Amino acid sequence: MGKAKRIKVKQSILFTKTKKDISSDEISKNAQLLMRAGFIYKEMAGVYDLLSLGLRVMNKINGIIREEINQIGGQEIFMSSLQDKTIWEKTNRWSDQIVDNWFKTKLKNKSELGLGFTHEEPLARLMKNYISSYKDLPLYIYQIQTKFRNEKRAKSGIMRAREFLMKDLYSFTSSREELDLFYEKAKQAYINIFQKCGIGKITYLTFASGGTFSKYSHEFQTISDAGEDIIYLDENRKLAVNKEVMTDEVLDDIGLNRKNLVEKKSIEVGNIFKQQARFSEPLELNFIDKDGQKKPVIMGAYGIGPGRLMGTVVEVRNDDQGIIWPKEITPYQIHLLEIFSKNKAVTAKAEEIYNTLQENGIEVLYDDRREIRAGEKFYDADLIGIPIQLILGEKNLNLGKCEIKYRDTREIVVIGIKDLLKVVQEFYQD
């Protein structure tokens, strides 16, 4: 009575289950592991659900993104998926000949709608209501929202889906100089995001096509054989160029030397580009500058696919036993494995440790399934991939000790229970 009920995160009641085998149809490592470990469920080709564990990872990734984007002045909104075709006609992006992966639908009255694959058009129109003077600028607006792309061929598990989450940030500035300034900030924010998601060391800033808007855009490419892109990387300068745009002229221009470059397969985890007035002009998103002149707002767009990011992390951080989550985006911080014993005191002690950890803000997944043998729990824990496994067996508990297994190195250390909290907190600090 009067005692607040804590939410129990016990594996015996977690609705997801691990699987030894999944359909041989799923070839890609990321989807195989995420499906086997119970993070996602496949609805159909290119369409996946996030289950309890998967959603926790996704929320952490999104948290990191929000933190970094808010830091550089981003303001979060959430826009609709249903799109009015008239604005897309103004920018010449409604036609299936121009944009071939639209999902289109109709209202009952037969008028056509699109399911958004990006949001420049509706956001530019929206911003007309909020931007009229240079005093209203700059603005940095972003969202983490569902996108639909009717890919002719979904592939690579969750890496190229037909429905997926995207963090899309748009900058609205009064000049190219102001855009350039923000662009550099965004670049740094992206570097921080990938760093925190545990793929910083193998993710490289890459020159890519600027499309019709500008000379180059930048992609963030993570080295992986599962990637669809090919980049040429200067490992010393940590700079790369996408194969799509690599010519001697481009290399000269960006100051890379062909003989220092190595070819790598990579996954595009982020893309930033300067759109200039590509959308503001046709949509008449203008402002009155200090000199009294009407000018188009200068735009930039900055995308990250959190789902693809999750897939990429799994793709580059796994071993023969399963996933190895980085500490920042692990679904739980500790996987507590209670080893079966007839002695009820073991369960009582495990509960006590579990409660202590939770009270200290540690996220614990408690494998309390009593009918399951130790080996099975070990296999499950390795597959799920939480960085620290806390193994509680009767012998150690009687000595006032417990075991900690680090997932990435598979190193096991025995420590005193009294030191447990400190060890865990040290592991997770910074």
Place this chain on the structure above:
RNA sequence: CGGAGCGUGGCCUAGCGGCUUAGGGCGUCUGGUUUGGGACCAGAAGAUCGAGGGUUCAAAUCCCUCCGCUCCGACCA
């Protein structure tokens, strides 16, 4: 969108005109035993053989159409 391959309980598959009431293994569920790296025993549930149409006395099996899945390529603003 071009090319290729494949659809048999949740997964892997056997059967490829009649010997099938579609068989096995894994998993799942129940009971028991066991309990430190996916144990063992007993029992049970679960499939209109992707869908529709045809050929035939007879179709999971042969033919046609459609749907779905996977891979290669193209595409990826």
